[in-house]
Amino acid sequence: xxxxxxxxxxxxxxxxxxxxxxxxxxxxxxxxxxxxxxxxxxxxxxxxxxxxxxxxxxxxxxxxxxxxxxxxxxxxxxxxxxxxxxxxxxxxxxxxxxxxxxxxxxxxxxxxxxxxxxxxxxxxx
Numbered sequence: 437x438x439x440x441x442x443x444x445x446x447x448x449x450x451x452x453x454x455x456x457x458x459x460x461x462x463x464x465x466x467x468x469x470x471x472x473x474x475x476x477x478x479x480x481x482x483x484x485x486x487x488x489x490x491x492x493x494x495x496x497x498x499x500x501x502x503x504x505x506x507x508x509x510x511x512x513x514x515x516x517x518x519x520x521x522x523x524x525x526x527x528x529x530x531x532x533x534x535x536x537x538x539x540x541x542x543x544x545x546x547x548x549x550x551x552x553x554x555x556x557x558x559x560x561x
Contacts, residue, residue: 438462438550440532445555452522452559458515458532458552466490466510467538472517473545474528474557481531485517486542495542499525522559529554 444456456472471486485496485506494506505518515532536549 438465438468438534440534440550440552442530442532442552442555445530445557447558447560448522450522450524450559450561453518453520454522454557456517456519456530456532456555456557460513460515460532460534464538465508465513468549469535469540469543470506470508470515471533471535471543471548472506472515473531473533474526475531475554476528479528481545483543483545484530486544487515488541489539493541519557522557524559524561526557527559528557530557 438460439462441459448454469488472484473481474484475481487494487506487508491508503521507516531554532552533548534550535543
């Protein structure tokens with residue numbers, strides 16, 4: 437099991453930027469695909485972006501393509517989400533997530549082994 441702790445959320449105006457960070461501990465971080473999910477009030481949790489174990493492959497939900505960038509630092513056991521051109525619709529709790537099995541390329545909601553506690557992102561209009 438891996439422990440995940442997010443940070444970097446907050447309140448920002450529309451058009452602004454935030455950078456989320458996720459610190460991982462408890463197993464070999466570089467063997468596992470990672471992802472960011474979000475959940476808005478009254479809505480289901482949805483995948484935002486995913487990154488392969490090496491960082492060489494990234495995938496994004498259509499609603500964040502061109503605005504968000506997922507990255508990882510395997511030497512520091514950290515996952516990041518750079519969010520630019522934020523919109524009020526991006527308001528949600530953002531969760532860091534780790535794959536349940538090593539060496540898969542991407543994560544989906546059904547293949548998550550560990551979740552962080554979440555960090556609130558609020559975008560004002």
